[in-house]
Amino acid sequence: MSKKITERFIEGGLKLSASLTILTTIGILWVLLSESFIFFEEVSIVEFFTETRWTPLFESKHFGIMPLLTGTLLTTAIAIAVALPVGLTIAVYLSEYARPGFRKSVKPMLDILAAVPTVVYGYFALMTVTPALQAIIPGLSGFNSLSAGIVMGIMIIPLISSMSEDAMQAVPRSLREASFGMGATRFQTSFKVIMPAAFSGIVVSVILAISRAIGETMIVAIAAGQQPRLTFDPTVAIETITTYIVQVSLGDVAHGSVEYRTIFAAGITLFVFTFALNTISFWLKKRFRENYE
């Protein structure tokens, strides 16, 4: 009898630990929503989305999130422009060309790219990539979205390559055999048969990479600058949502002031974007699994 009680007790404890994860989500939502709610009582939500200046820390305050959003999207777009072609090429090569032994030894090596702390990548972007790019692009500012985006792209290569490769590996081999039987080369098979078949898996990897790039903080905080600017010019200093949160956290803004609450408004904007992307990718992944298993 007592054995049964112990078993029950342990199961309850384990379930409690699992349920704690939902508390994390509730905590995040509660913190972001409750503080943003007060923020939006002081600043109209229309101004938040239509105003083109973001200057909460200045004498003349404007609360338009647009410059931070464009900054975030700009660095993300540059990162994806670097990581997508490289990551997909790697995925096709490892899945369709390389020997299994080579694939097994290379994958953990590629993972190193994602394991390097982002503050280190930030240093690289500022100290190595920007000076190198300045030699090619004369007008390049010391802080710019171009070098931050490129370095961020290098960091997320393994995210795209690894998940896309898994998706291609999951394509049934009968499809390959049929394609080879028709006299197609590996290149034709990869791009006309395997890629379309693995498309949803590839899309999932790209969506997760975009979500990662949007939330990335230290690279852009160090190398992209702290100047909220409504521009898509990659050569000038900008500011991302994440950098702004860092900037306020480092300064001495009084707790409870409207300046302080801007980080929650910025935070919830960031959260909504990444949450939407993660949800789409989760849903796609579920559908894609059902296709093959």
Add this chain to the structure above:
Amino acid sequence: MNNATDTLIPAPRTRVTDLTQRSHTARRNHLIDQTFKYLGVAATFIGLIVLAYFIIDIAIDGIGRIDWDFLTSLPSRKAEKAGILPAWAGSAWILALTAIISLPLGVAAGVYFEEYAKESRMNHLLEVNIANLAGVPSIIYGILGLEVFGRLMGFGESLLAGAFTLALLILPIIIVATREAIKAVPSTLREASYGLGATKWQTIKWQVLPAASGGILTGTILSLSRAVGETAPLIVIGALAYVPFVPSGPMDQFTVLPMQIFNWTSRPQAAFLTNAAAAIIVLLLITFIMNGIAIYLRNRWQKNLK
């Protein structure tokens, strides 16, 4: 499933001599195929080559700065006197506290999902939630930690507030690693244990968890290596940039290596940038050693499981 192409018949390789008899299109297709092969090799290594270049560049900048004094000195306003003692001591504290908080929770949750959870809406919701948490930007965890651990629980800017924040951040990774490791344990092991009259928990405790421990440990070390490299959430909870003392307890204020690096990188003087490069070498060493141990453990564990 992953090895679908392992046994695949090799794609047709045409000999160069055959090509003269083949049509122009076939020759072109073969050429494209071959070109892509080299492009693939190049793409595979370009990221690593760039990273290697970065690291060599940093080593040249910083290696001369690393000496015993640098590792054992407090930070200073004079760059040549500054050291990283509080930073790496803080990182060590954070590493230990985060592990103590996140490991039991993560393993318990992972065991629940694999061994106990039945198909239900609640469990489905929990699983979707964990997948989502894994994708929440780390800086958002910082905001959560600032309000909940810093203010609500009153931990302020202490090591404990930082460790709880990072523990929540890596919890999804540990849960997923635990689940994968438990999945890999052969069911014969469980059946034998049940056959001997063991209860469910006895089976898990004495058979499943020991067999899965290699995989769990690998996942935990990888997630802790991520925690050691995190900067943004700690900035948000208010970790200090200038800490002229070594923390002696979990309620002390602190800094960590990445914070120190960020602080030095934001300064205009070249001497501080040299310090940043030197500190980066130390941080990279820690990261690579942890990753190396994890990969080694994984390989050994996978061999044992077979």
